[in-house]
Structure formats: C-alpha cells, structure tokens
Amino acid sequence: MTIIQSPSSNYSLSSSSNPSPIGFNPCTNINVSLFSPKKSCPTKLSVQSNTSYKNAVFMQDGAVVTRGNASENEARLKLKNELLSVKPPQEQKDGASFGFENYKSTVSITVVGASGDLAKKKIFPALFALYYEGWLPEHFTVVGYARSKMTDTELRTMVYKTLTCRVDQRENCAEKIDKFLERCFYHSGQYDSLENFAELDKNLKKHEAGRVSNRLFYLSIPPNIFINAVKCASLSASAANGWTRVIVEKPFGRDSESSGALTKALKQYLDEDQIFRIDHYLGKELVENLSVLRFSNLVFEPLWSRQYIRNVQFIFSEDFGTEGRGGYFDHYGIMRNIMQNHLLQIMALFAMETPVSLDAEDIRNEKVKVLRSMRPLVFDDVVIGQYKGDSRGGVSYPGYTDDKTVPKDSLTPTFAAASFFIDNSRWDGVPFLMKAGKALHTRRAEIRVQFKHVPGNIYNRDIGTDFDLTTNELVIRVQPDEGIYLKINNKVPGLGMRLDRGHLNLLYSARYSHEIPDAYERLLLDAIEGERRLFIRSDELDAAWSLFTPVLRELEEKKIKPEYYLYGSRGPKGAHDLASRFYVQWGDLREED
Numbered sequence: 001m002t003i004i005q006s007p008s009s010n011y012s013l014s015s016s017s018n019p020s021p022i023g024f025n026p027c028t029n030i031n032v033s034l035f036s037p038k039k040s041c042p043t044k045l046s047v048q049s050n051t052s053y054k055n056a057v058f059m060q061d062g063a064v065v066t067r068g069n070a071s072e073n074e075a076r077l078k079l080k081n082e083l084l085s086v087k088p089p090q091e092q093k094d095g096a097s098f099g100f101e102n103y104k105s106t107v108s109i110t111v112v113g114a115s116g117d118l119a120k121k122k123i124f125p126a127l128f129a130l131y132y133e134g135w136l137p138e139h140f141t142v143v144g145y146a147r148s149k150m151t152d153t154e155l156r157t158m159v160y161k162t163l164t165c166r167v168d169q170r171e172n173c174a175e176k177i178d179k180f181l182e183r184c185f186y187h188s189g190q191y192d193s194l195e196n197f198a199e200l201d202k203n204l205k206k207h208e209a210g211r212v213s214n215r216l217f218y219l220s221i222p223p224n225i226f227i228n229a230v231k232c233a234s235l236s237a238s239a240a241n242g243w244t245r246v247i248v249e250k251p252f253g254r255d256s257e258s259s260g261a262l263t264k265a266l267k268q269y270l271d272e273d274q275i276f277r278i279d280h281y282l283g284k285e286l287v288e289n290l291s292v293l294r295f296s297n298l299v300f301e302p303l304w305s306r307q308y309i310r311n312v313q314f315i316f317s318e319d320f321g322t323e324g325r326g327g328y329f330d331h332y333g334i335m336r337n338i339m340q341n342h343l344l345q346i347m348a349l350f351a352m353e354t355p356v357s358l359d360a361e362d363i364r365n366e367k368v369k370v371l372r373s374m375r376p377l378v379f380d381d382v383v384i385g386q387y388k389g390d391s392r393g394g395v396s397y398p399g400y401t402d403d404k405t406v407p408k409d410s411l412t413p414t415f416a417a418a419s420f421f422i423d424n425s426r427w428d429g430v431p432f433l434m435k436a437g438k439a440l441h442t443r444r445a446e447i448r449v450q451f452k453h454v455p456g457n458i459y460n461r462d463i464g465t466d467f468d469l470t471t472n473e474l475v476i477r478v479q480p481d482e483g484i485y486l487k488i489n490n491k492v493p494g495l496g497m498r499l500d501r502g503h504l505n506l507l508y509s510a511r512y513s514h515e516i517p518d519a520y521e522r523l524l525l526d527a528i529e530g531e532r533r534l535f536i537r538s539d540e541l542d543a544a545w546s547l548f549t550p551v552l553r554e555l556e557e558k559k560i561k562p563e564y565y566l567y568g569s570r571g572p573k574g575a576h577d578l579a580s581r582f583y584v585q586w587g588d589l590r591e592e593d
C-alpha cells in the first residue's frame with residue numbers, strides 16, 4: 001500500500017496491488033483510491049483492472065465512470081495525475097456538476113527558446129520519450145516559444161528530425177510520433193514582451209479547453225534573458241487555476257553575487273517552490289541510484305565514513321573540446337561548467353547523512369549540511385589546465401584557443417582538479433578529489449571510493465609490494481556503460497597461493513534489458529509531478545557558490561596560467577601531483593580500471 005499526499009490539496013492517493021510488493025507484476029489486480037477528508041467531495045475514486053489490463057474500470061464512489069485499456073503503471077499514473085489536481089466543489093468555477101470530466105486537468109509545457117540547441121537536442125526528444133512510454137498526462141500540449149518565425153508545421157518538422165524511438169524494438173513508433181506532433185504547437189514572440197506572453201496565454205487557453213490548467217515553462221535560453229522571460233511568463237501567462245512552474249537551466253550566475261542577484265530577481269516573480277533549477281547530472285540513473293546503493297544495502301552503509309574510506313574521487317572527462325560552444329564556455333570555464341554544479345551535487349548526495357525521509361526537503365536539507373560543512377577551496381587545492389592542439393595519425397586536433405569564438409590569449413581552464421574536505425565527524429580528514437576536463441583521452445563520469453588497507457593483512461606477502469593494487473575500490477560508473485563494480489582481492493585458482501584483483505561487476509546492460517532513460521526525461525517528469533528532490537534549492541546554490549567563489553576570483557584576478565595538455569591526453573601532470581599530496585592515485589589511471 002502506498003500513500004501519496006497531494007502537495008496542493010488535502011487529498012491522499014492510496015494504491016494497493018497484491019501480491020507484488022516491488023515492481024510490476026502483470027498478474028495482479030490493482031486498486032488506486034483517492035480519499036478526501038472533506039465531506040463535500042467524493043470519497044473514493046478507484047481503478048480496478050483484470051490481469052490483462054484490457055478492460056480497466058475507473059470508478060467514482062463505486063460507480064463506473066469510464067473504462068479503458070490500462071497497464072498498472074499507466075492506471076496509477078492516470079489516476080494520480082487526474083486526481084491530485086481535483087478541487088473540492090466550492091473551489092470549482094462552475095460549482096455545479098461534479099462529474100469525472102470536471103476533475104480533468106491539463107499540462108501545457110512551453111519550451112522557451114524552442115529554436116535552440118538544447119531544446120532540439122534534449123528537451124523535445126525527452127518529452128517524446130515520456131509520451132511514448134505513457135508518462136505524460138492524458139491531456140497535455142507542448143508549445144515552442146522563441147523569436148524565430150515558424151509555423152506549427154515547421155516546428156513539427158524541426159522536432160520530428162530530433163526524434164527517435166529510444167526504446168529499442170518497440171512498436172508503433174511512427175504512429176506515436178505523429179500523435180505526439182499533433183500536440184506540438186509554435187508561438188513566436190520576444191522574451192521581454194508582456195504582450196507577446198499574453199498572446200501565448202490566449203493560445204494556451206485555447207488548447208487547455210476549460211480544463212484545470214497547469215503550466216510548465218522550460219527556460220532554454222541564454223542566462224541574460226532569464227529574468228525578462230520569467231517576468232513575462234509569470235505576469236502574463238501564469239496558469240489561472242492550476243500550478244505554474246519554471247525550469248531554469250544553468251548557469252545560475254557565475255559567482256556568489258551574480259547567483260544571489262539571479263535568485264533575488266527570480267523570486268520577485270516566483271515562489272521558491274515554483275522554481276526548478278535543473279542540474280541534469282542529478283537525473284542520471286546512477287546518480288539516482290547512489291542513495292539506494294548506500295541506504296538500502298547493509299554491506300555499504302557501515303563502511304561509508306572516515307573509518308573505512310581512504311578517499312573519494314569524482315571524475316568527469318570528455319573526449320571532445322568546446323567545439324561550437326567556445327564563446328559561452330570561455331566566460332565560465334570548467335570549474336563553473338562541471339565542478340561547482342554536477343560534481344559537487346553528486347558529492348553532496350554521496351556524503352550526506354541519512355535523510356529523515358525521501359521527501360525533497362529532507363534530502364536537500366542533508367545536502368546543504370554537507371556543503372556547509374566543507375572547507376572553501378583555496379588556491380593550493382586547485383590545479384587548472386587548458387588543452388592545446390595535437391596531430392596524431394594524420395588527424396589534427398584543435399587547441400582550445402583555435403576555436404574562433406575564444407580569445408587567442410584566453411586563460412580559461414578546460415581542465416581542473418581540486419581537493420576538498422568535509423569537516424564533520426563522518427568525513428574528517430578524508431580527501432574528496434574532483435577532476436573534470438574536456439578534450440581528454442576518453443569520455444566518462446564516475447565516482448570512485450577507495451577503501452583503507454586491511455590492517456595486519458596476513459596475505460601481504462602474496463600481494464607484492466604495490467599496496468595500491470590491493471585497495472578495495474567501489475566504482476560507480478555514471479556513463480558510459482553504466483555499472484557498479486567493486487574491486488576485491490581474490491585467490492588465483494590453482495594449487496599455489498597467489499592473489500589478484502577481481503571485479504564484482506554489476507554491468508547495467510547485462511543485468512537490465514530496459515534502456516536507461518535520459519536524465520532530461522526523469523527531470524521533466526519530476527517537474528510535471530511537482531517532485532523537487534532532484535532540483536537545486538536556493539540555499540544549496542548559495543552554499544555551492546560560497547565554496548568556489550573565492551578561488552575562482554583569485555585565479556582570475558591573478559591571471560593564473562593553466563598548465564597545457566595535449567588534446568586527447570590524460571590531462572596535466574599537476575593533477576597527479578595534487579592527488580599524491582594525499583598519498584592518493586587517481587583510480588582511472590590504468591586502462592583496465
């Protein structure tokens with residue numbers, strides 16, 4: 001039995017399914033019911049389905065209101081979406097009939113900056129994947145908004161070119177694409193025009209057709225126009241009788257001051273709980289799994305402290321440069337682009353205490369505590385690098401400053417390594433190392449946990465002299481080839497006694513047949529459902545900037561020259577020197593690791 005409490009009303013949604021406590025069991029009947037504490041409201045809405053889900057029955061107070069095909073997940077979702085937005089009769093505009101139709105709500109998703117790179121690359125494909133898999137509410141509309149002139153048909157053609165059926169071997173992809181595109185519309189307007197947003201409002205109302213309207217605005221535009229767009233969306237196009245939420249893309253400023261100013265400006269027009277600051281790394285499957293791994297496995301949680309862990313590493317590398325985005329990148333650099341947000345967020349999740357519950361506020365409270373317990377970075381904790389051109393095997397690779405949008409004398413780091421300490425009782429003295437770089441030898445993102453050596457190890461003489469080789473290491477590979485593996489020492493089979501290092505390996509592609517959803521799918525769905533757990537709260541953001549701002553300022557004021565490294569290499573030597581100060585080796589040094 002699960003109970004979902006509606007954040008916006010006094011309703012709770014309970015669902016039960018027998019006898020499958022975990023996961024989806026296709027051979028069960030399900031009951032999903034809504035209980036309202038207010039007497040004037042219907043007391044029970046439910047769906048019952050037979051084993052094939054062919055003829056699910058949706059009921060209100062025991063009377064059948066509709067029938068239809070439904071899988072268990074779809075039925076749950078449908079009821080959840082439908083019922084959580086129910087308003088008691090006195091709050092309904094017409095105040096009269098209270099049939100099932102009146103509870104129906106709709107979600108309008110406006111992609112602001114629809115003509116841009118992120119919208120095409122990530123947002124439209126993610127929305128389609130959600131639609132394809134049945135996660136979007138029954139009534140939804142997607143509206144692209146930008147200055148470019150486009151018709152609905154032109155938008156659809158543009159979106160169509162970005163869509164693929166993410167889920168392998170699934171049927172009806174073309175049909176689903178057509179159906180999805182029928183829900184997509186375009187509205188041209190300026191980002192700072194209240195009038196243009198008022199026209200958008202009219203357009204949205206047309207599609208919402210009198211239903212309870214919920215509106216999500218995805219700001220996929222350059223940061224200098226965020227505030228204008230938020231102002232116009234909020235003043236001219238907020239939902240009249242449902243929720244209004246805004247997803248804001250990074251960068252959230254470039255230091256404590258600018259971030260604080262952005263937050264202040266956003267809060268002139270929105271409440272904090274309407275702002276969804278996206279960090280797409282929090283939507284990645286393996287990052288989502290971090291808490292599950294730790295808090296639901298007895299074998300890990302007791303080891304998660306200074307007592308057993310020697311150091312923790314957060315590693316991000318890309319095997320391509322800034323190609324095409326150099327202009328944007330040069331203003332921010334790798335520390336703002338990857339470390340201050342993606343890696344730091346993962347680190348906070350990794351190191352937090354057990355939250356009181358899985359509620360967004362409980363989790364974010366714990367993350368803030370970690371961030372506030374960390375020592376701000378100082379100059380000596382940081383190594384910076386910049387890639388230069390190389391040619392190998394007849395191919396030439398451009399240097400960072402060869403990018404036409406980058407100033408020739410740019411000192412912007414494309415690589416950085418840094419060491420952190422969390423001054424609390426759990427982590428006192430444990431180095432947390434981060435490195436992030438572009439144009440390196442490989443593309444990967446991972447968390448590496450290196451454990452302490454076994455004290456008085458009776459097998460020492462069978463191990464050899466390189467004790468680092470015997471370190472137990474837990475690797476959480478966020479991408480690519482998602483997986484979790486633990487390096488252990490093992491006896492080489494045979495009559496002698498020789499140890500080597502083996503991997504206990506949970507490779508996702510071998511274990512799970514489902515394709516892993518893109519991070520944007522999870523985050524968009526969460527925003528639609530009002531789930532804030534994976535979005536950044538303003539105090540988290542402040543704490544994150546406090547850690548980085550002093551050192552970023554010092555690097556820039558002193559015009560510190562980055563250490564150069566070749567395109568496609570493993571990055572500057574300084575990163576190794578930084579780690580060795582703590583008697584640590586980066587775990588990704590060896591190819592087979």
Ligand SMILES: NC(=O)C1=CN([C@@H]2O[C@H](COP(=O)(O)OP(=O)(O)OC[C@H]3O[C@@H](n4cnc5c(N)ncnc54)[C@H](OP(=O)(O)O)[C@@H]3O)[C@@H](O)[C@H]2O)C=CC1
Pocket residue numbers: 113114115116117118119121146147148191219220221222223225249250251
């Ligand atoms: N692209 C990516 O991979 C990522 C992007 N982001 C963030 O997402 C947001 C959108 O990124 P992206 O799609 O790459 O951005 P784009 O540069 O592609 O801009 C999006 C749209 O905004 C409009 N626009 C661009 N520049 C201006 C301007 N100076 N004044 C007014 N309108 C402008 C254009 O639409 P029109 O002219 O039609 O109005 C453009 O199509 C940014 O905040 C970015 O930092 C974050 C992570 C990754």
Ligand SMILES: O=C1O[C@H](COP(=O)(O)O)[C@@H](O)[C@H](O)[C@H]1O
Pocket residue numbers: 280318337445
């Ligand atoms: O936020 C950003 O992330 C991407 C890397 O994201 P991934 O999901 O492809 O790993 C990075 O390329 C970009 O520079 C940065 O702004």
